[in-house]
Amino acid sequence: MTTNTAPGAGQPAKISVQEVTKTFALGRETFTALDRVSLDIADNEFVTVVGPSGCGKSTLMNVLAGLETPTEGRALVDGAPVSGPGPERGVIFQQYALFPWLTVRKNVEFGLKTARVPRAERRERAEHFIRMVGLEQFADALPKMLSGGMRQRCAIARAYAVNPSILLMDEPFGALDALTRVKLQEQLLDTWSKEQRTVMFITHDVDEAVFLANRVIVMAARPGRIYDVIDVDLPYPRSEEFRLSPQFAALRNRVWHSVYHQDGRTAPATSPAPSVTPA
Amino acid sequence: MTTNTAPGAGQPAKISVQEVTKTFALGRETFTALDRVSLDIADNEFVTVVGPSGCGKSTLMNVLAGLETPTEGRALVDGAPVSGPGPERGVIFQQYALFPWLTVRKNVEFGLKTARVPRAERRERAEHFIRMVGLEQFADALPKMLSGGMRQRCAIARAYAVNPSILLMDEPFGALDALTRVKLQEQLLDTWSKEQRTVMFITHDVDEAVFLANRVIVMAARPGRIYDVIDVDLPYPRSEEFRLSPQFAALRNRVWHSVYHQDGRTAPATSPAPSVTPA
C-alpha cells in the first residue's frame, strides 16, 4: 500500500499516518476499525474525511489526537511519534464532551486556564469565540440548558480558544442549522487561511467536504480503510458562488459517487486500487 | 395568532398544539423557548420542522412527548391533553439516550419487553429493525463500542420497534453519512405511507425537510416561534428523481430562504405575519 501523499510532496508532512491498524475486541472476535491506513497531511493543508458510518473516521482522529494507541503502525506529528494528546492539536469530539459542571464561558476558558493565560486575556479571548459561535446570550448557562446545536458550538469555541496549530474536527457542524453552519464554515476557512493551520475535518456532508477541502479523503468500511482521495484544486477564498459553480458540482458528484458506490467493494471507477490515489 | 391548521382541515387534528409557551429560568432571567406556538398536525401527516439552532424545536417535541409541561397553553394528542409520555408516541432523541448497559439488541427490545411482547416475537422484531438500520453485525455490542452514527441508528431501531402511531424524531439522521441517510429516509417514507403514521421530524437539512414532508414548519428563534409553514403538495413515493426535479428545487429554495433570511426578524416575504401561514 503506498502512502497518500500530500500535494506539496517535497516538504515533510505535518501529520503522517503510517500503516496504522486498529482492532477492537468485539465479544470473542476482533473488529478491524482501521486496516493499514496510511496518510500524509501537509502543513497548512485542509483535509476533509468522508465515509460511511462506522468506517473508522473517529478512530483515525483519535489516533492522531493521541487518545488511542494504534494496534500496529504509527502516527507522526511534526515528525515525532504521537504519544499522547497535546494542546497543539485541538480536538472537537463528535459527542461534544463539554464539562457539564462548567458554564459555557468556563468551558471555553478551560484550555486557556491550563495554558496559564492571564485572567483578563482569558476572559477576552473566551468572549471573542463565544461571540463567534453566537452564544453570547448563553455565556453563563450550563451545558444542560443548551440545545444540541448550542452544545456543539460551545465545543467548537472551546477548541478554537486554545489556538491550536492542528485542528482535528469530528463532524463539528453536524448538529447545526444551515445558516449557522455556513457562517461557521466561512469563519473556519477565514482563520485557516489567515493563520498557519492544519485541519482534518470529518463530515458526512459531501458538499461541506468539497467546499472546505484541499483534499477529500473517502474512507470505506469493513475493514476501515482509505478508499479514495480526491484533490480539490480550487482557489480560496471560496464564496457562495463557488457552491454554485460547475467545478464544485463535478467534484461533489465525484465524491458522492465514491462514497455512494462503495457497495461493490471495488475501487472507485476513476482510481486503480482501493486506497491508493496518487495526488 | 391563528392556528397553523393541517391540510385536511375538516377532520380533527391528531396532534394539536394550542398557544404553548415554555419559559426556562436562565440565571435570574427567564428565557422564552416557545412563545405562544400553535400547530395542528393531521392524522397520517408527515411534518418536518426546520429552524436555527436553539429556536425551540426540541422543546416543542418534548412538550408533545409529554416530557415537558408547557408554562402556558396545552398540547393535545387525539383530542386529549398530553399528561405524560406513552408508547403510542415514539421518540428519537437528539442525544440518542441509549441505555449504556444494554447491548444494541437489548436496547431495541426494551420497549417490546415493556409491552410484554413474547420472547420469540420480540427477538424477531428486534432483529428486523436492527437489520433495517444495518447494525446486524453489532447486535451484541454495547453502545460504547459503537460509532456516533451507529448509536443514532440504534436509537432509531429502538423507536421503530414499538411501532408507535406517532413518531417524534429529533434530527434522527443527523449523524449519518449520505448513503445510510438516504436509505433510512426511503425506509421511513415507505413505512409511513404503508402504515397509518403521523410523523414530526426535526432536521436542519433543508433538502431532507422538503424531500420527506407534507408540510415544512419553519421556526424562528428568540423567542422560539413558528415563522413560516410551507406545504409540499407533491405526491409520494418520492424517488431520487424527485430530488432533481424543478419543483423540489423551488421548494428547497423557498424553505432555505425562509430559514436563511430570518435575520431581519420580519415575516417571510410570502407570508403576512410571523407565525401565521395559512395552509
Add this chain to the structure above:
Amino acid sequence: MAVVTDTAAPTDTGGRNGSPQSRRGRPRGLPLLLNAVSVLLGIAIWWILAASGLTIPSPVAVVQRAKDLLADGTLEQDILVSLGRVLAGFVLGTAVAIPVGFLMGWYGAVRSLVEPWVQFFRTIPPLAIIPLAIVLMGIDETPKIFVIFLAAFLSCVISTFQGVVNVDRTLINAARVLGTRDLGIFARVVVPASTPFILVGMRVGLGSSWATLVAAELIAAQQGLGYRMQNAQLYYDLPTIFVGLISIGILGLLMDRVLLLAERRLTRWQERR
C-alpha cells in the same frame, strides 16, 4: 434533553406521570412538613413503647434529664467537646481521603498497594484500634481524633476511589486534548465529576465519625457526649443515655443537612431527577 430548573407552575402537574417531573415544582414547605410528621411519629412510637412497659425511659423523662443537664451546663460542654472532636476527625479524614482515593483510582500501583489495607482496616472495629492508638499517640486528644479520623477516612476513601474510577473517560480526554496534565485533570475534571460519589462518602463518613465517638471517648475522656453515655451506662441511667443518643442524632442530622446543602450547590450542573 432534561430541563430541571423549569419555571412551570407547580399546579399543572398532570396525571400519574407528572409526579417525577414535578418534583422540583413542589412547594418548598412540604418536605419539611413531612420531616416533622415523621419525627413526631417516631416520638409517638417511642412513647407507646415506653408506656407499654419496655425498659426504656419515656420522652418526658428524657426531656427532664436534658433540662437538668442543660441547666448545669454539662450538656452544652459535652456537645462542644464532642463536636470539636468529630469535626476535627471528620474534616481531616475527608481531606486525606479525597487525594488518596484519587491516587488509588488514577494510579494502578497506588491502588494495589493501598487497597488491601483500606479494606482490612474497614472491617476492624474501632474498639480494636484504640490500644494501638494509645501506644502510638498517648491519651490526649490525638488518639481520640485519630480514631474518628480513621472512621471518616475509611468510609470516604472507598467512595472517592469509586467516583474516580467512574469518571466518564470522554471528559478526561477532553481535558487532555486541551493540554491539561494529571494534576489539572484531578482538580478540574475528576473532582467535580466525582462530587456525587465524594459526597456519598462524606455523608457516610460523617455517620461513622459520630458512631465512633463513643469508642473514641473510651480513651480517657473527661467529658463529651460519648463519655457521658458510657458513664451513664455504668449507672444504668437510661434517660442520660437517651439524651446523649438524641444529641448525637440531632448534631449528626444538622451536619448532614449542611453537607446536603453543599451538595446541592456543587452538583447543580447535573441533569438529574
Add this chain to the structure above:
Amino acid sequence: MAVVTDTAAPTDTGGRNGSPQSRRGRPRGLPLLLNAVSVLLGIAIWWILAASGLTIPSPVAVVQRAKDLLADGTLEQDILVSLGRVLAGFVLGTAVAIPVGFLMGWYGAVRSLVEPWVQFFRTIPPLAIIPLAIVLMGIDETPKIFVIFLAAFLSCVISTFQGVVNVDRTLINAARVLGTRDLGIFARVVVPASTPFILVGMRVGLGSSWATLVAAELIAAQQGLGYRMQNAQLYYDLPTIFVGLISIGILGLLMDRVLLLAERRLTRWQERR
C-alpha cells in the same frame, strides 16, 4: 469516544500520558504482585513495632496461636458462625436498602419521611443499640443479626438513594417514552444506572457489618470471632485478639473481592478509566 477493551499490545504504552490509557493493557499479574508486596510490607512494619517493645504480639506468636486455634477446631467454628451472622445481616441489610433507597430517591414524600430516621440512626453507635435490641428481640441470633443488618442497611441506603437521585434523566425519559412505568423504570433503568453507587454502598456496608460483629457478639454469643476476641480481652490474650482481627480482616477482604468481581461484571458497560 472512549475505547476500553482495546486489544493494543501492553508494550506500546508511550510516554507520560500513556499511563491512564494503558491501565487496562497492563499484565494481569502486576496488581496482585503489588498487593502481595503491600501486605508483606505491612507485616514487616508490624514485626518491627512488636520487636521494638510495643505491647503487641509478634507475628510468630499470632501464627502460633492461630495454629492452636485451628488445631482444636475453635477458629473454624468461630469463623463459620461469624460468617453466617455477617452474611445474614449484610444480605438482609442490602436487600432492604436497595428498594428503600429507591423509594427515597423516587418519591419525595418517602424521602421526607424516612430520611430523618436514617440519618439519625447512622450516627448512633451500634453499642448503643444493643440494649434496645435485647429488650425487643431477646438474646438469641435475632438481635445479633439485627445489629449487623442495621449497620449494612444504613451504609447502603444512603448510597442507593444518592445513586437514584443521580440517574441521568435522559435515560429515564427514554424509558418513559417507550411506555415503561415506575416499577419498570426502577428495575430496568434506575437499578442498572445506579449500580456503581449501590456497589459503593455494599462495599462500605460490608465493612460496617464486620466492624459491627464484635458489638453484635456482645449479646450473649457462645462462639464467633467477636466473642472470642472479647473473651480473650478478659485475659488480655493479645495473640488471640490478633488472630480474631486478622481473620475478620481477611474474611472482609475476600468478601470485598467477590463484590468487586460482581461489580466488574455489572458495570462492564461503563465508559470509564
Add this chain to the structure above:
Amino acid sequence: LLSACGKDDSSSSGGSGGGKTEDVKFGYIGDYNGTSLLAIADDQKLWAKHGLNATTRVFTNGPLQIQALGTGDLDFGYIGPGAMWLPASGQAKVVAINTLGNADRVIAQPGITSIEQLKGKSVAVPEGTSGDMILTLALKKAGLTKQDLKVVPMDASVIVSSFSSKKIDGAGFWYPAIATIKKQVPDLVELAKNDDFSSEVSFPTAFVAGNKVVAEQQSKTQKTIAVLRDAMQFRTENMDKSIELTAKMLKIPAEQVKADAANVKVLSVQELDTMTKDGTINKWLTGMGDYFVGAGKLKSQVDPSTYYTGDLFTAGAK
C-alpha cells in the same frame, strides 16, 4: 463450648424419666469466678442429679445479664462486685455469694512508692468497677480524694496499653490484666490490694436470679441453689480439678485460669452458711452499698436482706 451440660441431660431425662425435669437458663462470664461452678456442675452431672436441664450462655459483663434476667431470657446469672448495685437497686436477687475477689490493686509506675506520691499524677481507672473501688478506698485511707489526682476514666483494655506505654502514672486495676502489664513494666509498684481493706469492704462475686424466678419458681430456685452448693463443695475439695474443668469449658490454657484463680478467695459452703447467718455477708453488702451511694449509683443505702436471699441459700443445707 455452649450448653454441653444441658445437652446430655435433655436426652436422658427430658420427661421420660418420670421425675419432673425443669429447664434453667444460666448466664455466666468466662473467667474462673464466673465459670468454675458451672464447669463442675456440668462435669459432675449435678444438674441432672437435681432434676434440672441447664442451658448456659456466656456473657461479657454483668449488666447485660441483669437485663436478660429482666426480659426473661435468662433465669440465673453471675455478676462481679462492680455490678452489685444492680440487684441492690431492685433489678434482680442475689441467690448465692460465690467468691471474694482478691485481684484488685492500685498500681503505679516504678519510682512511685506511696499513694501520697500519686498526688497530681494521672491515674487511670475503669469507672464503676472494682478497680475504681480499690482506688477510692486507698485514697480514703491515705486521706486523699480523687480531686487530688488527675483521675482519667478509661476502659480496661485501654489501661493496659496506656500503662505499658507509660502514658499514665498509676491505675486502679486488677489481675490478670496487671500480669500482662508486668510483661512490659516488670518493676511496676503495687500500692494497695484488696486484703488491705478486708476489715471494711470485701469484693464478693455472686449468682443472681430474676425477681420473677425467685418469686414464682421456687422449686427451680431451690434446685439451682442445691446444684451451686454441691459444686462449691466440690470446688473447695478439688481446687486443681476445678481449674482444669474451667479451662476445658472456656477452651483456654489451664495456666491462664490458674493465674486467674490465684487472685480469688474461694469460699466453702460452710463458711458461706456461717457468714450468712452471722450477718457477715450483709455487712459486706452494706459496705458495698456505702461505696455505691458514694459513687452515686445508689440513691440511698438499701438493706441487703431485700435483695440477698440468704435464707434460701442456707435452707439448702438440710
